[in-house]
Amino acid sequence: MKLKVKILKFLTGRPVCMIHEKTAQEMSLHIDNRISVKKANKRTISIVNTISNIIKPNEIAVSNTVIQHLKLKKGDVVEVEITERPKSINLIKKKLKGEELNQKEIQEIVQDIAHNALREAEIAFFIAALNSKGMSLNETKNLIQAMVKTGKQLKLRGKVVDKHCIGGIAGNRTTPIIVPICAAAGLIMPKTSSRAITSAAGTADVIETIAKIDFSIKEIKKIIQKTNACFVWGGALGLAPVDDKIIKVERIVKIDSNAQLLASILSKKISVDSNYVLIDIPYGKSAKVSKRQAEKLKAKFLNLGKRFNLKLQVVLTDGREPIGNAIGPVLEIQDILKILKREGGPKDLEEKSIMLAGKLLEMAGKSKKSKGEILAKQILDSGKAFKKFEQIIKAQKGKIRKLKSGEYTHIIYAKSNKKIISYDNKLINNLARFAGCPQDKAAGVYLHKKANQEIKKSDKIMTIYATSKEKLEHAVKFYNKNKKEMVEYK
Amino acid sequence: MKLKVKILKFLTGRPVCMIHEKTAQEMSLHIDNRISVKKANKRTISIVNTISNIIKPNEIAVSNTVIQHLKLKKGDVVEVEITERPKSINLIKKKLKGEELNQKEIQEIVQDIAHNALREAEIAFFIAALNSKGMSLNETKNLIQAMVKTGKQLKLRGKVVDKHCIGGIAGNRTTPIIVPICAAAGLIMPKTSSRAITSAAGTADVIETIAKIDFSIKEIKKIIQKTNACFVWGGALGLAPVDDKIIKVERIVKIDSNAQLLASILSKKISVDSNYVLIDIPYGKSAKVSKRQAEKLKAKFLNLGKRFNLKLQVVLTDGREPIGNAIGPVLEIQDILKILKREGGPKDLEEKSIMLAGKLLEMAGKSKKSKGEILAKQILDSGKAFKKFEQIIKAQKGKIRKLKSGEYTHIIYAKSNKKIISYDNKLINNLARFAGCPQDKAAGVYLHKKANQEIKKSDKIMTIYATSKEKLEHAVKFYNKNKKEMVEYK
Numbered sequence: 001m002k003l004k005v006k007i008l009k010f011l012t013g014r015p016v017c018m019i020h021e022k023t024a025q026e027m028s029l030h031i032d033n034r035i036s037v038k039k040a041n042k043r044t045i046s047i048v049n050t051i052s053n054i055i056k057p058n059e060i061a062v063s064n065t066v067i068q069h070l071k072l073k074k075g076d077v078v079e080v081e082i083t084e085r086p087k088s089i090n091l092i093k094k095k096l097k098g099e100e101l102n103q104k105e106i107q108e109i110v111q112d113i114a115h116n117a118l119r120e121a122e123i124a125f126f127i128a129a130l131n132s133k134g135m136s137l138n139e140t141k142n143l144i145q146a147m148v149k150t151g152k153q154l155k156l157r158g159k160v161v162d163k164h165c166i167g168g169i170a171g172n173r174t175t176p177i178i179v180p181i182c183a184a185a186g187l188i189m190p191k192t193s194s195r196a197i198t199s200a201a202g203t204a205d206v207i208e209t210i211a212k213i214d215f216s217i218k219e220i221k222k223i224i225q226k227t228n229a230c231f232v233w234g235g236a237l238g239l240a241p242v243d244d245k246i247i248k249v250e251r252i253v254k255i256d257s258n259a260q261l262l263a264s265i266l267s268k269k270i271s272v273d274s275n276y277v278l279i280d281i282p283y284g285k286s287a288k289v290s291k292r293q294a295e296k297l298k299a300k301f302l303n304l305g306k307r308f309n310l311k312l313q314v315v316l317t318d319g320r321e322p323i324g325n326a327i328g329p330v331l332e333i334q335d336i337l338k339i340l341k342r343e344g345g346p347k348d349l350e351e352k353s354i355m356l357a358g359k360l361l362e363m364a365g366k367s368k369k370s371k372g373e374i375l376a377k378q379i380l381d382s383g384k385a386f387k388k389f390e391q392i393i394k395a396q397k398g399k400i401r402k403l404k405s406g407e408y409t410h411i412i413y414a415k416s417n418k419k420i421i422s423y424d425n426k427l428i429n430n431l432a433r434f435a436g437c438p439q440d441k442a443a444g445v446y447l448h449k450k451a452n453q454e455i456k457k458s459d460k461i462m463t464i465y466a467t468s469k470e471k472l473e474h475a476v477k478f479y480n481k482n483k484k485e486m487v488e489y490k
Numbered sequence: 491m492k493l494k495v496k497i498l499k500f501l502t503g504r505p506v507c508m509i510h511e512k513t514a515q516e517m518s519l520h521i522d523n524r525i526s527v528k529k530a531n532k533r534t535i536s537i538v539n540t541i542s543n544i545i546k547p548n549e550i551a552v553s554n555t556v557i558q559h560l561k562l563k564k565g566d567v568v569e570v571e572i573t574e575r576p577k578s579i580n581l582i583k584k585k586l587k588g589e590e591l592n593q594k595e596i597q598e599i600v601q602d603i604a605h606n607a608l609r610e611a612e613i614a615f616f617i618a619a620l621n622s623k624g625m626s627l628n629e630t631k632n633l634i635q636a637m638v639k640t641g642k643q644l645k646l647r648g649k650v651v652d653k654h655c656i657g658g659i660a661g662n663r664t665t666p667i668i669v670p671i672c673a674a675a676g677l678i679m680p681k682t683s684s685r686a687i688t689s690a691a692g693t694a695d696v697i698e699t700i701a702k703i704d705f706s707i708k709e710i711k712k713i714i715q716k717t718n719a720c721f722v723w724g725g726a727l728g729l730a731p732v733d734d735k736i737i738k739v740e741r742i743v744k745i746d747s748n749a750q751l752l753a754s755i756l757s758k759k760i761s762v763d764s765n766y767v768l769i770d771i772p773y774g775k776s777a778k779v780s781k782r783q784a785e786k787l788k789a790k791f792l793n794l795g796k797r798f799n800l801k802l803q804v805v806l807t808d809g810r811e812p813i814g815n816a817i818g819p820v821l822e823i824q825d826i827l828k829i830l831k832r833e834g835g836p837k838d839l840e841e842k843s844i845m846l847a848g849k850l851l852e853m854a855g856k857s858k859k860s861k862g863e864i865l866a867k868q869i870l871d872s873g874k875a876f877k878k879f880e881q882i883i884k885a886q887k888g889k890i891r892k893l894k895s896g897e898y899t900h901i902i903y904a905k906s907n908k909k910i911i912s913y914d915n916k917l918i919n920n921l922a923r924f925a926g927c928p929q930d931k932a933a934g935v936y937l938h939k940k941a942n943q944e945i946k947k948s949d950k951i952m953t954i955y956a957t958s959k960e961k962l963e964h965a966v967k968f969y970n971k972n973k974k975e976m977v978e979y980k
Contacts, residue, residue, distance in 0.1 A: 007543070008541060008543060008544055009541060009542040009543045010508060010539055010540065010541040010542075011511075011521050011539060011540045011541070012506075012521065012539045013521050013522035013537070013539075016502075018500060021501075031501050031502065031503050032503035047503070049500055049501060049502045049503075049553075050500065050501045051498060051499055051500040051501070052499040052500075053497070053498060053499045054498055054544065063539075089742065089743055092743055093743045093744065093745060096618065096621060096622070096743065096745055097745075119610070119742075120609070120610060120611040120614075121610040121611045121613070121614040121739055121742055122614075122742055122743070123611070124610075124611040124612075124614035124615050124618070125614050125617075125618055125742070125743050125745075127615075128586065128614070128615055128618030128619070128622070129618070131586060132586070132618070132622035132623070133622070249611055252579065252609075252611055252612055252615070253579055253582055253583045253586065253612070253615050254583065255583060255586055255587075255615075
């Protein structure tokens with residue numbers, strides 16, 4: 001049936017169309033049925049709502065995502081058709097029963113997610129199936145392939161390297177140090193990062209304090225041509241977009257599965273054409289995984305790396321406490337600039353960054369085996385890394401400048417002589433969030449002391465930064481309630 | 491914040507409100523956040539959509555379910571508040587991990603489903619958790635209790651009996667025969683039934699061919715006062731409504747769990763105040779369960795019956811083929827009337843109905859042990875059951891009358907002398923659905939021969955009835971494609 005577009009500017013969590021009750025009856029459509037909406041060659045699927053005023057029987061109003069996708073304007077005529085119940089629902093059921101899915105079946109599910117043919121509840125069943133039944137490596141490989149195929153891809157020449165941390169550690173902002181080292185060495189490093197989801201800051205939030213991070217694929221190519229690298233937000237690029245849709249539903253209950261974690265990371269890497277991939281898996285009590293889980297995950301990464309012909313290495317790193325002293329976008333970039341300018345900064349963050357950059361240099365043949373760290377440190381010490389960083393920031397329409405941390409502060413002092421054993425990553429992240437992160441870029445937590453350092457009575461342990469008195473009080477309250485679990489002393 | 495109600499008559503699959511973009515910003519609300527909408531003492535939760543035309547910043551438009559629930563009219567002022575992420579989401583996550591939930595935790599989940607605080611995707615995760623991790627009987631008991639508590643309840647005096655079949659067998663319409671037998675014997679039988687979901691007809695669809703089935707609780711009480719019994723549609727009564735919400739999501743993937751099946755059945759029985767409950771579990775190749783599964787399920791029913799102080803019995807019955815000859819609302823009621831009027835009708839349906847009615851008469855003390863069937867048959871033979879049936883149908887504003895089956899028919903004849911071993915229930919149901927069931931009440935399938943009957947070449951095996959040529963052709967095509975699996979011969 002042909003319907004005329006009426007523009008009601010509404011935003012919903014999923015693609016929705018509103019049609020007149022009578023039209024719905026005529027087409028035997030019911031609420032929550034799926035229809036395909038077509039204009040010229042473009043087609044998308046949306047969920048049916050009905051309405052009996054405002055809209056006429058020959059009209060249709062669609063939510064903003066549909067308007068954008070089909071580039072609709074008032075009065076446009078679209079072809080509307082009922083779509084059948086997607087077959088992929090039966091495949092999800094199959095997976096819920098614990099059966100293995102083949103390549104075609106996984107492709108069908110992923111394609112239906114890509115085209116909005118599956119609703120949130122259906123995606124939830126898929127996630128729950130992966131969580132309870134797991135996926136074989138073969139299934140995971142097919143999932144990755146399908147995710148890459150349904151998204152955009154960046155095509156690059158040269159030795160393209162990438163590194164990825166599975167997350168879970170507060171601070172740990174190695175990317176802005178590794179990328180300029182590798183780029184200065186002549187490697188291509190198209191780094192896409194996420195914003196904070198449950199943490200206090202993502203790499204995208206940190207870079208955003210001094211540069212733009214939201215570019216199109218075309219713009220990214222230009223930035224890379226100029227500088228060998230970039231630090232951009234991966235969210236709206238359309239690389240493996242099914243991954244983002246799955247994560248959105250997954251976030252509801254905050255569960256994930258190994259298969260989904262592997263697919264999420266590797267689909268993004270393959271989409272940006274990486275040939276050399278380094279995976280960082282921090283383990284520890286408050287990290288995402290234990291040492292044993294880390295080792296299992298490592299084996300899976302290595303296996304999948306082979307299947308995709310990637311040069312892939314995995315390092316297991318110490319995740320018992322945050323890496324670096326700063327947690328929060330502005331606080332973190334300040335420390336990163338200190339390291340890049342060779343003006344000090346946290347030693348553990350510097351060492352970890354050099355170690356990871358060194359590995360990438362070795363993997364891509366820029367240095368001999370076991371000499372990568374030396375080269376990485378040379379590039380850093382020579383100022384070449386800082387220069388490259390400046391160049392990339394400039395290409396991203398940014399500028400290196402002094403930033404102010406939150407003006408409302410609260411300092412925690414040691415009440416006796418002691419030593420720290422570890423910080424709880426989740427609680428430190430939450431503390432920074434209570435102080436305003438990631439929205440308030442100047443908010444956060446600064447750890448003056450780390451594990452194994454001697455602490456004397458009245459030494460500063462940490463400072464909380466906020467941009468309002470209320471948020472600071474909120475954060476201090478959270479600290480007092482959770483301090484025992486947040487910092488473990490011996 | 492106070493907002494003025496603007497009436498946009500729209501229907502959505504879940505309670506939705508539309509507020510102006512600016513108002514959303516002001517309240518720090520994002521798409522898909524939950525808000526509570528309050529008018530006087532009534533409160534409901536709905537999902538936020540935003541809109542930037544049609545509605546003013548001080549206005550709100552809500553979907554029809556919210557309008558009805560809060561009895562809103564144009565210009566009413568409602569109090570709108572952001573609600574926190576329901577704690578029950580963490581409990582669902584706990585269950586996904588396989589942990590046991592306590593009474594309070596289950597209550598919290600059920601209450602949040604009742605108040606629409608949980609979205610479909612969240613309910614999907616809950617269902618998936620029950621499906622993959624199961625529930626202990628203690629958890630199931632708490633689930634039932636919470637479901638009953640969050641719904642309406644019917645309070646009745648006297649010996650209240652009920653029977654329930656777990657479903658899966660085509661035909662098998664024993665209810666319209668059992669109810670008048672029990673009611674004629676002086677028992678109270680407030681039978682609520684469902685419409686067809688995946689089958690060709692539900693008891694509600696069958697009774698609807700000759701009477702009304704949609705009544706309020708108050709009206710049902712009156713019908714029962716007059717006749718001892720009723721046959722009504724349970725769908726809109728508000729008895730254990732959380733069960734209906736769960737089933738709606740479950741139906742997406744058509745999975746269920748034992749815990750949910752037990753909770754669904756028993757919560758409805760307890761909500762209508764039944765003290766004597768008989769459960770029929772048909773088992774067999776094309777039934778819902780195998781004999782082994784049926785025995786396990788029986789043990790669970792008996793255990794839960796005790797916990798709720800119910801007199802509960804379970805019978806395992808032969809589910810290898812449909813019960814009765816007719817599948818489809820009109821065809822079924824014709825055969826039921828034959829049995830009630832003692833004018834013939836399918837023997838297997840009659841015998842099963844007498845057996846089940848006999849059990850109920852014994853359980854409720856209307857007959858001595860092992861004499862129930864004799865009493866049931868006497869009531870049937872004496873015409874008292876038919877008289878009671880007429881009385882109930884009249885109280886439900888109906889009338890016993892001749893009904894016409896679908897005018898387009900196709901007869902399947904035997905091509906050789908043989909015997910039937912079994913019919914596949916699912917395929918027979920699907921055949922009737924292809925012919926138009928349950929929407930076309932006159933459509934369906936009539937089985938002229940059942941298992942173990944001698945069949946001679948050219949005997950009629952079955953007749954397909956439809957109300958249009960197209961649907962008949964559709965059904966015949968389906969028969970030809972699936973005949974081998976549909977009927978097993980020896």
